[in-house]
Amino acid sequence: MVGVTSFHDGWNVSELMKYAVPVLRHRGDDGWAAIFSKGNGLTTFQVKEGNNALSGEAGLLCLSTNSDSRGVVRCGDADVAYCLEGLVIRPEDVCRLIDNEVKALSYTSLIALTSNGELIAHRPITGLRNLVLGAYGFDLAMITNESSAIGALGGDVRTFIRPGSTIRVSRLNLSIIEGLNNSRGGRLCAVEFIYLSRPDSEIDGYSVYEFRRVLASKLAGRLMDRMSDFDVVIGMPETGVIYGIKVAEALRKPFEYALMNIERRRSALRKDLIDKLSSIHLKLSPVTSAVRGGKRVLLIDDSLLTGLSIKEASQVLRHRAGVSEIHVAIASPRIVRSCPYGVDMPPNNQLLTNTFNDEDAQRVLEVDSLTWLSLEDLYEAADEVGIGRDYICTYCMGGGRGLDI
Numbered sequence: 076m077v078g079v080t081s082f083h084d085g086w087n088v089s090e091l092m093k094y095a096v097p098v099l100r101h102r103g104d105d106g107w108a109a110i111f112s113k114g115n116g117l118t119t120f121q122v123k124e125g126n127n128a129l130s131g132e133a134g135l136l137c138l139s140t141n142s143d144s145r146g147v148v149r150c151g152d153a154d155v156a157y158c159l160e161g162l163v164i165r166p167e168d169v170c171r172l173i174d175n176e177v178k179a180l181s182y183t184s185l186i187a188l189t190s191n192g193e194l195i196a197h198r199p200i201t202g203l204r205n206l207v208l209g210a211y212g213f214d215l216a217m218i219t220n221e222s223s224a225i226g227a228l229g230g231d232v233r234t235f236i237r238p239g240s241t242i243r244v245s246r247l248n249l250s251i252i253e254g255l256n257n258s259r260g261g262r263l264c265a266v267e268f269i270y271l272s273r274p275d276s277e278i279d280g281y282s283v284y285e286f287r288r289v290l291a292s293k294l295a296g297r298l299m300d301r302m303s304d305f306d307v308v309i310g311m312p313e314t315g316v317i318y319g320i321k322v323a324e325a326l327r328k329p330f331e332y333a334l335m336n337i338e339r340r341r342s343a344l345r346k347d348l349i350d351k352l353s354s355i356h357l358k359l360s361p362v363t364s365a366v367r368g369g370k371r372v373l374l375i376d377d378s379l380l381t382g383l384s385i386k387e388a389s390q391v392l393r394h395r396a397g398v399s400e401i402h403v404a405i406a407s408p409r410i411v412r413s414c415p416y417g418v419d420m421p422p423n424n425q426l427l428t429n430t431f432n433d434e435d436a437q438r439v440l441e442v443d444s445l446t447w448l449s450l451e452d453l454y455e456a457a458d459e460v461g462i463g464r465d466y467i468c469t470y471c472m473g474g475g476r477g478l479d480i
Contacts, residue, residue, distance in 0.1 A: 076102070076158040077219035078186045079228065080133035080194045080244050086214065088134040091228055095136055095219075096122060098227040101273065102220075103140040109147070109156030109188050110134045117154050117190040119147060132246075135188040140419055150174055150189075157187040160220055161204050161417035172197055172241070179239040179254045182416045186218055194218065194244040200254055202238035202261025203416055203468060205278045208251075209233055216244045223276040235279045262468040265453060266418055269407045270314055270377045281462055284317070287377075289459050290406045291321030293452040298373070298404060302326055304444070305402050307366060309333040311376040311388060312359070318406040319375035331365035333372065333396065334388060359388055361396040371400035374442075378407045380420060382427040382440050389441040404446040408453055408472040420471065450474050 077095045079088045089110050096106065106122030110131035118129055122136065137145040137158035144159040148166035150173045157169050161183040171177045173187060173195060180197060184204035187195045196218040198206040209217040209225030209232050217230050225232055236242060238261045239254020263278055264271075274284040308330045310319025316332075323330035337360050366372055374388060385403055392398045409428040413420040423429055427436055437445050450472060454464035468474075 076135075076137050076139075076160060076186050077217060077221075077224050077228075078133075078135045078188060078194045078196065079215055079217050080188075080192070080246070081215050082246060083214055084132075086132055087130045088215070089129055089131055091215075092134050092136050094227050095224045096138070098224045098273070099136070099138045099219075099221060101271075102138045105137075105139050105142055107137045107142075107145050107158075108135060111188055111190065111192045113192075117147075117156060117188065119156055133188055133192050133194055135186060135194075154190040155187050156189075157185055160184045161199060163417070178241075184220065192245060195241065196236065197241045198236045198238055198254075200239035200261065201416075202279075203264050205263075205267065205272075206236040206242075207232055207234070207277075208236060208242060216249060218242065218244070221273055221276045222278075223273045226275070232277070235277075262466050263462060264416075264418065265407075265457075265467050265469050266378070266414070266471065268467075271418070274317055281460055286456060286460050286462075287317055287406070288321055289456040290448065290453070291318045291375075292325055293448055293456060294318065294375070294404055294406050294446070295322045295325035297446055297448070297452075298322070298326060301402070301444075301446075302328065305371045305373040305400065307331045307333070307370055308373045308375060309366070311374060311384060312336045315374075315376040315406070318377055322373070322375055322404065322406075328373070331362070333362050333365040333392070335360045335362060359384075359391050361391050363396045366392065366396050366398050369397060369399040371402070372398050373402045373404060375404050375406060377405075378410060379405050379427060380410055381425050382436065385442065386440050393441070401442045402444045402446070403440065403442045406448060408448050408450045408469070408474075410471050411473045412471055414471045416468070416470075418471070 108122050109119045110129045111117050111133040112131035135156055143163050147156050148169055150170035155173055164183050179200040182199055184206055185197045205220050207222045209230040211230040217225050222232050241252045243250050268286040272283045276283050308319050308323035308328050310316035312334050320330050389401050411428050413423050433445050457464045457467045
């Protein structure tokens with residue numbers, strides 16, 4: 076999600092915001108936007124390829140998997156368009172925050188645009204959700220949950236919004252209201268660093284790419300004594316590719332682009348089973364020349380939830396590309412429970428690790444071995460990049476470091 080407002084006449088932010096769509100598409104396919112202009116007030120519309128965006132001096136863009144996470148509500152004398160990330164809250168609770176009746180939310184971040192042209196954003200007191208303020212010179216202010224979106228819009232990151240804080244931006248004023256949490260508190264989401272965020276983004280100033288590089292190094296360390304088991308390393312499109320490249324570098328094994336996306340879609344965010352399977356199929360087109368000759372492959376992915384993607388990849392590599400062995404390595408600890416704080420995940424009874432031990436999981440996935448990172452590996456990575464193990468949420472991985480309010 077991203078909000079943009081201009082401080083001077085002559086800007087049409089809707090023309091600018093269209094460049095944020097491909098940057099944020101990994102957050103979901105449900106695109107929705109609101110535009111404010113002095114002549115027309117607040118107007119909302121679905122974001123579709125080729126549709127004509129309305130003109131305006133302030134705008135809001137939401138991309139998500141849940142249409143309940145955005146909407147319009149009447150708050151006092153103003154209409155308010157809003158986007159939510161995290162736990163979905165009631166429209167009346169959105170108004171309570173907008174009208175300063177509550178100072179902070181626990182598990183929900185918000186970006187809103189009012190019919191008075193005011194842009195408002197809030198980061199939850201837990202810190203779980205990231206928000207960042209950017210600017211284009213002295214002309215535009217930008218607020219988003221992905222710092223890379225600011226760069227895509229030609230802006231520069233100015234500050235990461237502190238947990239529990241609310242920022243209000245109008246044509247004549249920008250104010251940041253510090254929340255109840257003035258010292259560092261809460262925790263950052265491990266899944267954001269492992270999978271959800273773009274690798275060219277930062278969360279509270281910590282590089283997502285650097286975190287993944289360190290995780291890949293930890294994973295390579297776990298594979299050192301098994302280097303004779305495989306000939307080449309490949310990555311699961313597309314978030315597993317960086318891990319695959321870095322593991323291959325560390326092990327001094329060749330990396331091959333043996334699986335390619337036909338269409339860029341995040342299969343893990345799909346709720347409908349048929350849609351999920353279709354999405355998986357569209358991201359697993361084999362490059363048979365890269366692994367022909369019965370090669371033994373090491374397949375790297377960032378995480379494993381239901382196992383559907385890995386199983387499909389195994390079948391594609393064996394039956395269409397002709398590989399002889401498939402060894403799988405996952406660049407995260409086992410995910411053993413669904414997130415209660417609003418990260419999209421399958422329910423607990425669909426998580427592979429809740430149903431099968433590693434030996435049975437290998438048979439189900441049709442792979443020859445299965446390697447995971449440990450929770451301690453993840454904590455060490457958090458320490459190495461400067462976050463600190465006490466400031467990262469690992470509840471879904473069975474860790475005791477969840478979020479308590």
